[in-house]
Amino acid sequence: MTAIPAVPVSIPELAAPSVWPVSAVSAPGGDVAVGGVPLTEIAERYGTPAYVLDEDEVRSRARAWLRALPDAEVVYAAKAFVCRAVVDWMEQEGLGLDVCSAGELELAAVRGFPAERIVLHGNAKSPEDLRTALRLGVGRIVIDSDCEIARLAAQVTGPGAQQVMVRVLPGIEAGAHAKIRTGAEGQKFGLSIADGDAEDAIARILGQPRLELTGLHSHLGSQISSPEPYAQNVRRVVAFMARIRERHGITLPELDLGGGFAVAYLPGDPAPLPAAYGRRINDELVRSCAEFDYPLPRLTVEPGRSIMAPAGIALYRVLAVKRTGGQVFVAVDGGMSDNPRPALYGARYTVRLVGRASAAPMRATTVVGRHCEAGDVLAEAVELPEDVRPGDVLAVPASGAYQVSMASGYNMTRRPPVVAVSGGRSRLLVRRETFDDHRSRDVGL
Numbered sequence: 001m002t003a004i005p006a007v008p009v010s011i012p013e014l015a016a017p018s019v020w021p022v023s024a025v026s027a028p029g030g031d032v033a034v035g036g037v038p039l040t041e042i043a044e045r046y047g048t049p050a051y052v053l054d055e056d057e058v059r060s061r062a063r064a065w066l067r068a069l070p071d072a073e074v075v076y077a078a079k080a081f082v083c084r085a086v087v088d089w090m091e092q093e094g095l096g097l098d099v100c101s102a103g104e105l106e107l108a109a110v111r112g113f114p115a116e117r118i119v120l121h122g123n124a125k126s127p128e129d130l131r132t133a134l135r136l137g138v139g140r141i142v143i144d145s146d147c148e149i150a151r152l153a154a155q156v157t158g159p160g161a162q163q164v165m166v167r168v169l170p171g172i173e174a175g176a177h178a179k180i181r182t183g184a185e186g187q188k189f190g191l192s193i194a195d196g197d198a199e200d201a202i203a204r205i206l207g208q209p210r211l212e213l214t215g216l217h218s219h220l221g222s223q224i225s226s227p228e229p230y231a232q233n234v235r236r237v238v239a240f241m242a243r244i245r246e247r248h249g250i251t252l253p254e255l256d257l258g259g260g261f262a263v264a265y266l267p268g269d270p271a272p273l274p275a276a277y278g279r280r281i282n283d284e285l286v287r288s289c290a291e292f293d294y295p296l297p298r299l300t301v302e303p304g305r306s307i308m309a310p311a312g313i314a315l316y317r318v319l320a321v322k323r324t325g326g327q328v329f330v331a332v333d334g335g336m337s338d339n340p341r342p343a344l345y346g347a348r349y350t351v352r353l354v355g356r357a358s359a360a361p362m363r364a365t366t367v368v369g370r371h372c373e374a375g376d377v378l379a380e381a382v383e384l385p386e387d388v389r390p391g392d393v394l395a396v397p398a399s400g401a402y403q404v405s406m407a408s409g410y411n412m413t414r415r416p417p418v419v420a421v422s423g424g425r426s427r428l429l430v431r432r433e434t435f436d437d438h439r440s441r442d443v444g445l
């Protein structure tokens with residue numbers, strides 16, 4: 001391990017610290033060290049593409065959420081990225097876990113994660129998802145459609161009732177891209193408050209003795225960069241809870257506001273701190289409950305990206321550089337198979353050369369992947385030195401969420417490893433996929 005001298009931070013992007021983990025410092029020879037480990041050392045040791053995860057950053061972000069809403073339950077959305085170590089970190093920090101498949105559930109179970117702190121989601125839960133949830137005894141199951149109510153109730157065999165919530169659709173537009181707005185009418189998640197579907201489902205659940213309705217759930221969408229939509233959601237859902245009390249004589253004790261809290265992908269991107277979201281949510285909850293004379297429900301929030309994205313860095317090696325059609329293309333050894341977000345949502349990132357100091361002037365560069373798609377672009381118009389060449393290592397910060405977890409085996413490339421860093425040491429959390437992994441699934445003739 002190379003010792004990291006305390007060099008004053010001189011990375012321009014670090015002026016906006018939220019793009020890089022707090023531990024990121026410039027290191028000798030144009031390198032950046034994270035968690036005390038130079039990124040080029042990781043590229044050498046584990047190969048590229050590779051994903052680096054700063055364990056302390058993950059833990060401190062998880063704690064920031066606990067501090068922001070001390071009376072609430074903070075449930076980490078595993079879909080952002082999960083592996084055995086992450087399950088353990090969340091358990092140790094006192095968070096719950098939001099899962100949406102039997103696979104995520106089994107992973108939590110393997111690590112002995114307390115089942116009562118698990119929330120199961122999904123607009124289309126498979127029989128296996130429900131069976132696994134009931135067998136493991138998950139705390140709450142979030143009902144997303146009418147047809148799962150009777151199906152779930154029929155499978156509950158334990159002495160007590162299964163606790164459930166109903167995912168309601170408040171009709172609020174929020175989120176960075178149309179494909180990730182889930183609070184508005186006309187998309188597949190939740191049951192509409194406005195057209196009465198949510199209330200019908202509630203009535204049906206109340207008629208099922210094997211189900212105990214603990215509250216309402218809603219998730220507005222992703223990368224929501226202001227607390228205001230959450231406040232609006234609190235108002236709508238509390239008003240709806242008051243209506244349910246009036247019509248059905250039940251006071252629901254829980255309110256889950258989902259996740260969606262934004263992070264900075266580019267320096268200067270708006271990304272309120274958990275404390276800012278927490279304060280606004282709390283204030284509005286107190287105000288709305290007072291207005292409806294409703295007892296304060298116990299809150300749950302489900303941050304995923306906010307905890308994981310800023311703790312991750314993607315490392316690539318440059319394979320080719322070319323200038324054509326008036327553009328400079330730098331092609332790397334990963335791409336849309338490890339990060340589909342630019343292709344899916346037009347997501348933007350910063351890219352930095354690491355491991356080599358360059359005095360060359362900067363120029364606008366398009367960083368592309370190696371896949372057989374013109375849309376396989378990782379970052380458009382990023383500033384990189386003119387002398388970037390094959391063999392160089394490029395680092396992409398803010399890569400901890402929805403990249404490895406959405407990675408594919410497109411073009412039979414191998415999904416990248418995930419390497420944790422902390423206290424000057426690195427360790428492999430998830431190994432690189434192998435060609436044997438591909439071959440072993442190919443069992444036909």
Ligand SMILES: Cc1ncc(COP(=O)(O)O)c(C=O)c1O
Pocket residue numbers: 077079080098121219221222223258259260261302303304305306401
């Ligand atoms: C129900 C639910 N909760 C929480 C999350 C986590 O969202 P984010 O990672 O944006 O915080 C998601 C994903 O968008 C979700 O669908």
Ligand SMILES: N[C@@H](CCCC[NH3+])C(=O)O
Pocket residue numbers: 079180222223341401402
């Ligand atoms: N996967 C998306 C957001 C959807 C999250 C799950 N509901 C992203 O990368 O931003």
